[in-house]
Amino acid sequence: MDKLRILLVDDDEDDRQFFADALEGIELNTDLHQLENGKSCMEYLLTDTDNTPDLVFLDLNMPIMNGFECLEAIRRTPHLKDLLVAIYSTSSAERDIEETFEKGANIYIKKPSSFSELKKSLKQVVKMNWAYHLNDFKKENFLLKI
Amino acid sequence: MKNNLADDIFRTMVDKADTAVLYTESSEPNSLNAKEYLVKYANHKAQSFFSISDDTNENQSLEVIVKYDELLIMANKVLKTEEDENFNIIVKEADSILNYHVRIRLFNKGLLFALSLIKPKFITDKESKLPLGTPQSRNRELEISNLFGIRVLDSNDSIICYLKPIFNKKGDVEDFRIDYINNRMGEIAKDDSAFIEGQTILEYYPKNSENGVLEILADCYTSGENKEYTKEFIFDKECVWLTTKAVKMNDGLILFSKDVTKEKRYEAQLFIQNRLLSEAEHVANIGSFRWNLAEDQIKYSDNVYRLFGYDPNEFDNKYDRLLTFLHPNDFEKVKSSFKEARKNKSKSDLVFRVYTKFKELRYMNTIGECYQKEGNWYMVGVIRDVTKQIEAESVLQIKNSELKRTNADLEAFNRVASHDLQEPLRKIQMFVSRLDEEEEGRLNYRSQGYLSKIKYSSDRMRNLINNLLSYSKIDEVGEQPRRVDLNDVLNNVLEDLGERINDLGAKVESVSLPVVNGIQFQLEQLFANLIGNSLKYVNEGVQPNIKIIGSIVSGDKSAVEGLLPNINYVKLQFIDNGIGFEKKYQEKIFEIFQRLHGKTEFSGTGLGLSICKKIVQSHNGTITAKGEMNKGAEFIVYLPTLL
Known part of the structure; x- marks a missing residue:
């Protein structure tokens, strides 16, 4: 099986480290690329089209281009409109969750406060049989809040 | 001599009368064409009405002076039928529209015209049907019956009388004898003119000595100056106001009096109304x-x-x-x-x-x-x-903008609390959990203790932030109230708390609960906080027992502060057998951050009951508490029933 290509966009260095460590901890075959804001994310996605990731984890509160704007830009781009996007944010505000789903997010993960929880969440998302879900579920049933 | 005097009196009276009097004669005897009639006499009023000057008045023909065809047509009718004519004409003088009552009749060898102005404001049936002069030759002393004037005098709207002075020994005027009075006075005083004539003014109306009338008239006679006065008289128990003009003539006085009672009444009414208005304005x-x-x-x-x-x-x-x-x-x-x-x-x-x-x-x-x-x-x-209103408005505006600012501050606080405060806290927790995981078993006993204290404190802080957030969110207009079945609410909450209930071996009893109008998640939080409290503050060694009872009460009978009469309320009672509280705290426990117990004894943020109170209030209800130390507590919630 090919490596699952994962892109993490988050301006917080600590959080990126937690994420990378947790991903390593779940011992699955993944390839992680890290970026610091929405703008560099879009540059990456638009220039290196051969390396389009399988899954993007997107923080909301970021400088230069925030997660909402980046999500919109992704969905505006024809070859990225089916890209799997998981929101990965500290906010648990109902209106933030609603808004990201309206803008086309697939998953919403609230950043957990313990390392074991983080590992659990990532494992759940990464191990999910996306191909199966993408084919058989309608979009509205496909939203996942973790 | 007498006839000369009578002539003089009459001429004075007619000249000054309010009625326009015009007498015309034809140059041709028995002419039936009114246009050919020439003016023989016109009093002041007639001169101004027909625009005739004094020096030429005896030569002009009706054709020249009469501007209104209607007058000529009616005059011709009189000549032809030899019957009197009475009618009204409406004429325009300067800017005003005037209504005249006109009488035309044959008199001597000519035509007599009398025009009197009708004041529309005061016209009454009585006045409009005023009889034309009914010739009553009752005038004995003044033999003026040979003059056409008696008709004019009697038909005049004014009271006209002629008075002769009576002197005392010193030669001062002490009374007046009424020599003549027209029948208008009879109408007003309800006395016959013949009865009045011959009496003195004090005999006929004794109060004339007190009301100043005698004094004025005596003065008029002595000085020869014209006088005018308005006085109130009582005739047959009725109050009558007369405005009188007194003119000295020869050795007597002519009085023209007008009944101004109605005007006076209007005046009095107007005065009262003006006073009222003035008071009201003040x-x-x-x-x-x-x-x-x-x-x-x-x-x-x-x-x-x-x-x-x-x-x-x-x-x-x-x-x-x-x-x-x-x-x-x-x-x-x-x-x-x-x-x-x-x-x-x-x-x-x-x-x-x-x-x-x-x-x-x-x-x-x-x-x-x-x-x-x-x-x-x-x-x-x-x-x-409107100074006060404007000032109040501007104060309100300032208050409103302050409120807006406060709301904005609150929103900013919410953002800070929900994100910025949680961010570093989450990191602390994250690092603690990693430290715990990686150094498990390697830390000494004391360090392990520190770590768990950090964990406990950061958990408490997270709780606090979450509670603060939900407290501040209760007022946010989000969800609309809907029908909520409180049985569903209770079941959901008991499910969530199931683990703790089992661990404590608590007994929860409830009856079937009603349906209310509300916001489900808030009501769930209310139930969760109240039941959660009962599970938290338990008596050691006693099986926790929680009862939830629902009933319907009416607002006016419950005698609970804050409930409206005429409205039915759902009364929910949450009764436990826990540690309870002292009676003096039953108000205080709902205050924000109020804690009755030490932090170490029982966990809590001090916000739970404040949130309950706010939720109940935003549902237009009331919450009260009763407690007894070490026996138990009871929380009573009143929510309006569905209308």
Whole structure:
């Protein structure tokens, strides 16, 4: 099986480290690329089209281009409109969750406060049989809040 | 001699009468064409009505002087039928429309015209049907029956009488004898003229000595000056007001009296109404005005002057004077608004600032409407001092903007609390959990203790932030209230708390609960907090027992503060057998951050019951608490039933 290509966009260095460590901890075959804001994310996605990731984890509160704007830009781009996007944010505000789903997010993960929880969440998302879900579920049933 | 005197009296009376009297004769005997009749006599009124000058009046023909064909047609009719004619004509003089009652009759060899002005305001059936002169030759001393005048005298609207003075020994006038009085007096006093004639004025009306009439008349006689007075008389228990003109003639006085009772009554009524209006204006802090738009003069009520700090009539009532009170910045606004209203006769409603006499700045509101009367345009309206209202409004505006700022602050706080505060906290927790995981078993006993204290404190802080957030969110207008089945609410909450209930071995009893109008997640939080409290504050060694009871009560019978009468409430009782609390705390426990117990004894943020209270209040309900130390607590929630 090919490596699952994962892109993490988050301006917080600590959080990126937690994420990378947790991903390593779940011992699955993944390839992680890290970026610091929405703008560099879009540059990456638009220039290196051969390396389009399988899954993007997107923080909301970021400088230069925030997660909402980046999500919109992704969905505006024809070859990225089916890209799997998981929101990965500290906010648990109902209106933030609603808004990201309206803008086309697939998953919403609230950043957990313990390392074991983080590992659990990532494992759940990464191990999910996306191909199966993408084919058989309608979009509205496909939203996942973790 | 007597006839000469009578002639004089008569001529004076007729000359000064309010009725226009015109006597004409034809140059051709028995002519049936009224146009050919020439003016032989015209009194003052007739001269002005027909526009004839004194020196030429005896030569002009009716054809020349009569402007209204109707008069000639009716005069011809009289000549032909030899019957009297009575009719009304309406004529336009200058700017006014006037209504005249006209009588035409054959007299001697000619035609007699009498025109009297009808005042429409005071016309009554009695007056309009006033009989024409009924010739009663009761006049004995003045033998004037040979004159056409008796008809005029008797048909005159005025009381006419002739008085002769009676002197005392010193030669002063002490009374007057009534030599002649026309029958108009008889109508007013309900006495026959013949009865009155021959009596003195004091015999007939003794009060004439007290009311000043005798004095005035004596003065008139002695000095020879004309006098005019208005007095009140009582005839047959009825009050009559007469305005009298007294003129000295030869050795007597002629009196022309007019019944002005109705005018007086109107005047009195008007006076009372004006007083009432003035009082009302004073109380209501308003003034009124009437402005003849053609004249630049404004008539103000007394209170307008007072509103501006002046005494009534203290300042000039010219329009330009009003403008001098204005605040400079409102000058143009007021000027153009009034200009507009004057031009278009439109309604004007404006607020402007003025400086009063004492240089005080006041806000005035004028509302004026235009109307037309007798060819003139007027604006009538009110002026109101609205300073207090305007000031109150501006205070309200300031309060509102403060409130907006506070709301914005609160929103900013929410953002800070939900994100910025949680961010570093989450990191602390994250690092602690990693440290715990990686160093498990390697830390010494004390360090392990520190770590768990950090964990406990950061957990508490997270709880606190979450509770604060939900407390501040209760008022947010989000979800609309819907029908909520409280049984569902209870089941959901018991499910969530299932683990703790099992761990404690607690017994939860409930009955079937009603349906209310509300927001489900808030009601769930209410139930969770109340039941959660009962599970938290338990008596050691006693099986926790929680009862939830629901019933319907009416607002006026429950005697609970804050409930409205005429509304039914759902009463929910949460009763436990826990540690309870002292009675003195039953109000205090709902206050924010109020804790009755040490932090170490029982965990909690001090917000749980505050949140409960806020949720109940936002559902238009009330929550109360009862407690007994170490026996238990009871929380009672009242929520309005579905309408």
